[in-house]
Amino acid sequence: MNGEISAAIEIRDLRKVYGGKAAVDGLTLSVSRGSFFGFLGPNGAGKTTTIRMLMGLATPTSGEVGILGMKYPERALEIRARIGLVPDDSLLFDHLTGLEFVEFVGRMYRLPMATAKARAAELIALFELDGAKKKIIGEYSKGMRKRVAMAAALIHRPDLFLLDEPFEGVDAVGARLMKDILNEQVRRGATIFLTSHVLEVVERLCDRVAIISEGRLVVDAPMAELRTGQETLEDIFVRVVGGAARTTDTLDWL
């Protein structure tokens, strides 16, 4: 974090303990600027807790988090201003239309109203949501909700994207569009921190991957290095998180 150009995300010995149990346990990770980083793990591994700490929404029990060379809580507002977040479903406002929500997010990032309006309209068109202009988000399908969340994350042209399952429920056309946009963002120098359970997507997009299991880092390597063997990312994932042994053989009725 002391270098001339700091990493986009620098995590050192991060721990978060809930009720005596560590949700994140000694995580150390560095995500360089301009990279497409995949952050994987089984359900309950600590991914969401990590993202909450990266957003400054949860305070680490111990350890350090640096974002774009800045630290929480002193520079929380500056950090948030430079992050584009595609959160889990719960942060959308269901009684706003997609256009209204994207404009709202733009204005929360201090864009002038006219700019926020114009950009919101362009993004809604780009994500092919203008057909549902009059629909409120509560009436959107899951894929449409993800698309509107992605549109909102782009409106202030952030330097770092934190994407929590952005492709969940998105159709092939929408997913292709989102991937193209994200690759474009990486080319312009933005950093992407992606969590996804769709390992094929991660394998195709990410240049570096980390896997956590039970709060601990078990893999952190460039994708090129992981691909050298015969194993796919899915094979590696299943091997390191230790879930391959279970089959339905024991359930006679199934």
Place this chain on the structure above:
Amino acid sequence: MHLTDNQVWAIVAAQWRSWLNKGPKSAWAMWLVYLVWYGFAAMLAWLAATMLPAVKDPARLTQVVELALFGGLLYWQLIPILLASSGMALDLKRLLVYPVEPSKLFLIEVILRLSTGMEVAIVLSGVAVGLWRHPDAPWWGPLIFLPYMAFNMFLSAGIRDLLSRLMAKRGIRELVVFGIVLVSALPQLLIMMFPPERWKSQQVFGFLDRIPTLPLPWTMTARTAVGDGAWWAAIVVLSWLAAGLWFGYRQFIVGLNWDKAEVKKDEPVKVDKPGRADGLKDWVYRFPSRVLPDPLGMLVEKEFRFLSRASRFRLAFMMGFSFGLIIWFPLAFRQGREGGVVAENFLVWVSLYATLILGDVLFWNCLGFDRQAAQAYFVVPVKFSTVLIGKNLAAVFFLLLEVTLVATVCTLLQVRVTLDKVLEAFAVTLLVCLLLLAMGNLASVRYPRPSDPSSSWRNAGGGKSQFLLLVAYPLMSIPVGLAYLARYAFGTQTAFYLALAGGYVVGAITYYVAMESAVEYAGREKETMIAALSKGEGPFGG
């Protein structure tokens, strides 16, 4: 930079759009409720504005204004606690991800505190007009009401934040409620111990006169408002304002850094070694499945588990028998009033009060309270009527349990609780319950409101449902009222129970018709219902 290029403006505009997007259909009932309720406050304001100029004695004028200000403070700060209803508030979870300065969020949060004290603002406006019309009061006097109002808003914001955090943690939540019950009961208990009939007015006023004038916010505001010449009183009011701001802002900042998820996860979960208490609890949970066929048995069992784990239900249930008894006991059994209507029918009275308290969680919004499961009810192969009956049976169980608890505590307090009175309490409560279930089922499908069962506080209800409450409670009391009228007219319990039986017939027919209608509506409008129960509407919490 334009005025509207502002985050505060953006949040308010987004909320406004959310309300508009709900459609004009839902607005009429809300405005009607507001008209009736705030019309009443406006009437009080009008009375103050017309009567204050007639108060000639300056000391009396100060007392009256002081009383209005103190009453306003009590209403603003205490009523939300007693009703476990916090009014509107920011949904900070959704807003914290954006780079918004905490001071801006605090500003909105403070303005939203008007939602629990608008009535006070209206009445104080009337007092201000009354003072302006008063020949001896200075024109600038009532302006001091503005910092007093702001002080109330800061204080209310601080109390809300503090209580929200305290009530999130199991154990502490129960202690807080117990503390609130004690504090609320204190004046009642004092009056019971020292009945006013035994007060000697001269001694009392002599005692009150000996108490030095404390620089309390309402006394100092009143003195400034009537212009009694004490310039320092205004300084004291401004100091209270500063203290309120400090308290409110500090609580808000602590709340911002407070992680509710962390508190929930920190609560111990007993899974490994269930003890005897857990075994008994599980036996109670499983009981419906033993006596009822599935899927009804499973549905009732699920309701038992869900409700007993929902913070808001637990709080309402606890308040039902604790608050009810503590508030009504001293009033009913004050010396010289033992033979009053409330004392004679104490058990019925408290049981009905408990029913009222439980209304929001058990009857009026049973799908909104259980919104996570609402969608599932439409995809599982179960009749929707079975779902509603399952919820209704659980509601009846918990209500009867509440009445049993009330009766037990009354017996322990040696209140005259005869078997006859216990039967009467059960019979009356069950009839009201039947009618509540009928109307509640209709309300739950027609006006479902998303509600968070894990939050002890409840925000303001939807306009239509509030309107329904205004109409429904008087309607539902008619059969019970007729039964008591029959007893009064014929002087026998038989007449009472016969009239009550008639009420049951009406109740059963109403329940049947309402159920048919609710099921038909739910089948036709399930998409609208599911959309209405979607997670959240706008920047203000739901």
